[in-house]
Amino acid sequence: MNSSNLLSIVTFTYGLAAFLYIVSWVFKKQLPGKIATWITIIAVVGNTGGIALRWIESYRLGIGHAPLSNMYESLVFFAWTIGVIYLVVEQTYKNRTIGAFATPLAFISIAYASLSPNISDRIQPLIPALKSNWLIAHVATCFIGYAAFAIAFGVSLIYLLKQRKTGDKTGLLDRLPELGFLDELTHQMVTIGFLFLTVGIITGAVWANSAWGTYWSWDPKETWSLITWFIYATLLHARMMRGWEGKKIAYLSIIGFLAVMFTYFGVNLLPGLHSYG
Amino acid sequence: MNKEKGSADFFGRLWKLFASVRLTVVILLSLAVTSGIGTIIPQNKRPDEYLNAYGEFFYKILSVFDIFDMYHSWWFQFLLLMLVINVVVCSTKRFSALRKIIFVKDPSFDVSKFRNFSNKEEFSDSRSLEDLKRIYVPIISRRFGYKRIEETDNGFCIFAEKGRWTRIGVYIVHFSVILLLIGALIGSFLGFAGSANIPEGKTINKIRLYNTGKAQALDFGIRCDSFNVKFYDSGAPSEYRSTLTILEQGKPVLTKDIIVNDPLRYKGINIFQSNYGKLSPENITLNFKNRITGISYNKKVSLGQQFDIPGNMGQFIVKGYRNSYDFGGYNLGETIIGILIPNNNGSPVNIILPMRFPFYDNMRKDDLIISVKGYDQRYYTGLQITRDPGVWVVYSGFAVMIIGCFITFFMFHQRFCIEVSKSGKNSRIMVAGTANKNKLAMQSRIKSIVKSLRK
């Protein structure tokens, strides 16, 4: 079995977990939720194995490098970080409804990596610009940050759903966590994301300085990561202003995550020189 | 008198404006929105490219606002300056209030407040008040930096807190923003960035600056001893390597190979591998073949040379060398351009000799077939050369920002109250607590304290 096959299986495992979390929430059943937790754990373990295997395979090919060097690998890692952070959140707060909104994101990420015809899962040798120890630090921190933002995004969606309330006879919204809890959790995820995004931008800057002598050159990818950072800094400060709670913070968190997505995918549509997507 | 009051009023209002977080939110959002412009409209291109793309009218409007170099425009720099003034004023103002919280000897506690917190747990214990006091005090001392015991009407109360100092975390973050700005300013006033192309074997001591296009002299020379590029089997580049020698007054003092990600640093100047290119070859071996006789000759020539073709087939001029040559939309790659002057007073013919396609000249259907047999491939290395004395200030700003964010987000000022009171035969214990942030985790911290207190 090679890493691509293993990761394809992991894709469906995440899909199954997401499905069970949603079933558990919609039909108010405990059992599917419990199974979903175990399936998510299996998916994360498989995901870890897939990444490790790919790392080993790259060495067998004689072009050994950490599997964080292209779109496919970063999406697989993104799914992994979402899975891990979500499991920690679930264990900490003993709440499974968030799973119905978080695990689909992990699933989408890895499914997009595995299934999109535009994304090659071939292990490729590193181009000269990527041959640096900063690669791992930079990509890993960025994606841990992105994953925390992704979960904050999911939680913010729950918040906005829940606070609408009107005319809900199914009790679906009642089963979602309390608004106050969701608001705090969004903030907590955003702080984790902000710390890691900060470290990610900084390691990127240090890397740029060691590779071509300028720590900042306003290339589109850099600029969009800074825009993302400004948006979340806005969110952190807006929380201190009266009148900016709950709903507005949830909107900011959603806008922030859209900026994350644009930094990740959209920037490739713009003219620029960042080495990969 | 009135006027003075008016201006004091004005400065007071200004101070208030800059001390507000509302302004921060406005500035941060403005920065987020405006930064995007420069990613949609390409920056620092030639005016004619913009004229083509946007037309005269929009070109004029956009240039008025420096949109084509927006990150250095007055208004963008103004926004950054506002952010920094905002952060300085705001931090100064709040920090003076915070000093009173951080540097007090005996912080004030109020039991009744703690009783009303939602984050609390209660349990009872059969041991006496005195026993419990003896047991609890060391446990609490171990967990907290500060504690105080107070007697109450029917028992006692332990106040404990830790992490009071972590409240300065935000100020550390804000300070780092200022460091970054100072570092960037030092870099932009005292630093430079430019490029130089050095042919193999040649030495330069001037570079061309990016922003002005002017030359900047270096007080040493850089010689490119050799340049090599390696490829993977797939054709993708695997390594660009230049061997460089630093010359002081013409004497070599240092030789180092640089590759991308491993620059040469000398006297505060950084020399980076950034690109490369092929130079026109010095020596070219041409092959002249007579289609009828089948006889062919090789001749070693150089660029610009005019010579008699061996076998009395006319004269040839090597006119030039091109890195690429377009043939009906297809790039033929490196190409030698020449002129053939036939013997029979015929008119000169332009000859195209792509290095990679030796049979190209067959297409002329002439008796004489010319091709490139070989040439010495020479490269120039493209270096990026920068000097930035502010970079260490920026780097310390980075470190301070990470530390500050960590303190701010993951360390808290926690305050607890453990109230023990007599309740019939038993003792009744209440543990309540509060933190300046991350209130979600409070419940579990209280649980953990309760666990350590229970038998």
Ligand code: HEM
């Ligand atoms: C790029 C610039 C800035 C960054 C990176 C930054 C960062 C931060 C961070 C990370 C926090 C902690 C938020 C939290 O606890 O969730 C914070 C809090 C704060 N910031 Fe900023 N900030 C910036 C600019 C400013 C400015 C310009 C002001 C001016 C008013 C300001 C005022 C505050 C205040 C008042 C707090 C709350 C402090 C407290 O909790 O007592 N910040 N800032």
